[in-house]
Amino acid sequence: MSAVAAAAPANGEAPAKPKSRKLLFIIIGVVVLALIGAGTALFLLKKAQSEDEEDGTELTAEEEHAAPLRDPKTPPTFLPLDSMVVNLADPGGNRFAQLGITLQLADAKTGEEMKTYMPSIRNGILILVSQRTAEQMLRTDGKQALIQDIMAEISNVMGYDYERPGAEPAAQGKKKKKAAPSPLEGVLFSSFIVQ
Structure with a gap:
């Protein structure tokens, strides 16, 4: 080759x-x-x-409120708070309210987490109630407004997102990290005395 x-x-x-x-x-x-x-x-x-x-x-605000946080077949967890006596904002300062409040939660784990924040939660509730007059406390719409304010306060303390029913959604232009929806399902009054 x-x-x-x-x-x-x-x-x-x-x-x-x-x-x-x-x-x-x-x-x-x-x-x-x-x-x-x-x-x-x-x-x-x-x-x-x-x-x-x-x-x-x-999700839109309506879809968020429509979607349950827990399985509807499982019962909610109830967390009773100690009874509270609060001076009301009436002129003269001689009116007060005694409230027994029970929180309705999505699960027991949330109840345990909430117990660690209980001093802040009680303080927020006491401040909210002390800003109201006896007349506001006795009206049905006043009680409903108090419930919404308490739910917003607890959600804020716990770091959850809470939008009031019927409120307009937050501005869409701002981009911020969306918090988890609040596992607080309701505020129930076990006693409600205004004197």
Whole structure:
């Protein structure tokens, strides 16, 4: 074979260059283009997915209140608070209210967590009640407003998100981390005396 290889250049013909180098450049080019295409597709898919999560998966206020936090087949947990006696905001300061409050919670775990915040919760409730007059406390709409205020106060102390029923949703322009919905399902009065 060496004689044939040596004879070929003697004839004046240049030896044929292997096409492998040209083929190698073509393969490398195709692989690089495929990687760039895959990277671009992945980037666009992730961007579209993050936009969908921001826009499409948020529940409206009505949907949040309609979706229960616990399984409806399981009973709620009740956490009774110690009885409270509070001076009311009537002129003269001679009116007071004695309240027995029980909190309705989604689960027992929340009740245990809430016990660690109980001094702050009681303080917030006492301040809310002390800002009301006897007339406000005796009206049905005043009691309902007090319940909503207590739920908002407890949710705030615990770090949960709470929107009052019928209230307009928060401004959509601001992007802030949304807190978990409040597992506080209700505020029940076990005693309600105004004197």
